[in-house]
Amino acid sequence: MTAASGSDKPPHGINRRRVILGLLGLPVFIALFLFLPAGTWAWPKGWLFVLILLGVISAVFLVLQRVNPEVIVARSRFHEGTKGWDKILLSFYFPAMAAVLLVAALDDSRFHWFPVPWWVCGVGYALLLAGIGIVTWAESVNKFFEVTVRIQTDRGHSVIDTGPYAIARHPGYVGGILHAIGMALSLGSLWALIPAGLASMVLIVRTQWEDQTLQEELNGYKEYAMRVRYKLIPGVW
Structure with a gap:
């Protein structure tokens, strides 16, 4: 989720079959993950x-396919060079997000x-739609918005300060936090806010560590950080 732009290399072709299977498979997976613990x-x-x-x-797919198709390819898999600490953080983040669904199903439906x-x-x-909207906005201007840090x-990584x-320097994480909290509440569960909060804390830690990495290793990022002072919330942090 870095702030980046640059390379004039043409994007690789989008594997439409993989995208279609993903669009169909993700809701099916979530449905099973929700309804099995729900018990009905x-x-x-x-x-x-x-x-x-x-x-x-x-x-979101239709929008990104039109305005920034390369980001779809970039986010379709993990890439070599991922920071070791990021792999550790993701090993906590993904289970926490899955636990949001599990706890919500147990809370609202079963127990x-x-x-x-309903309000x-x-x-x-x-919150969920706002989070997805912010992430999509960031993806639309940043073809280097990958899954990992x-x-x-290999892709001409450089700083961008538009959109x-x-x-903020890491808008994708703002959207991710809203997404996690919105998932819990939209499913009618206050208990699910616990894993949503854990996932959000991981994103906050990731924001700090990624920002340090970019300042140390990405040309022009220190100057960008001086212009855009805040990592997540303007006026706060």
Whole structure:
């Protein structure tokens, strides 16, 4: 999720079959991950979440395919050169995000630990869509927005300060935090905020470590950091 731009190399072709399978497989995986712990297929909040997610993912793909198709290819797999510390952080982040779904299903559908009104779900969807929107905005201007942290010397890695990067140095993580919290609330679970909070803490640590890496290894980043002072939230940090 680095601030980067540069290379004039043409993007590799998008593997449409892989993309289609991903679009179909992700909601199926989430549906199974949600409904098995829920103990029933008759869970309206779960179905609503899956359907909205499918629609949003499809819309994001169409937007990125039009404005920045190379980022789709870049995010389709892990790349060589990923920082070792980032692999460790991701080993905590992905399970925490999966736990958001698991805990929400157990809470709202099976055990009803802390029932919440539907308006809480509405707040959750607002946060979820805002988070996805911010991430998509960052992806649309940054073809180097990869899954892992690395210095992409093979792709002409250089700094960009347009779009959301003119506001904060790591807008993707802002979107990621909103995404995690929004997932928990949209599924009607306050207990799911615990793993969502853990995932958010990982992103905050990742922000700090990635920023240090970029300042040390990416040409022009120190100057960019002097112009755009804040990592995540303007006026705060």
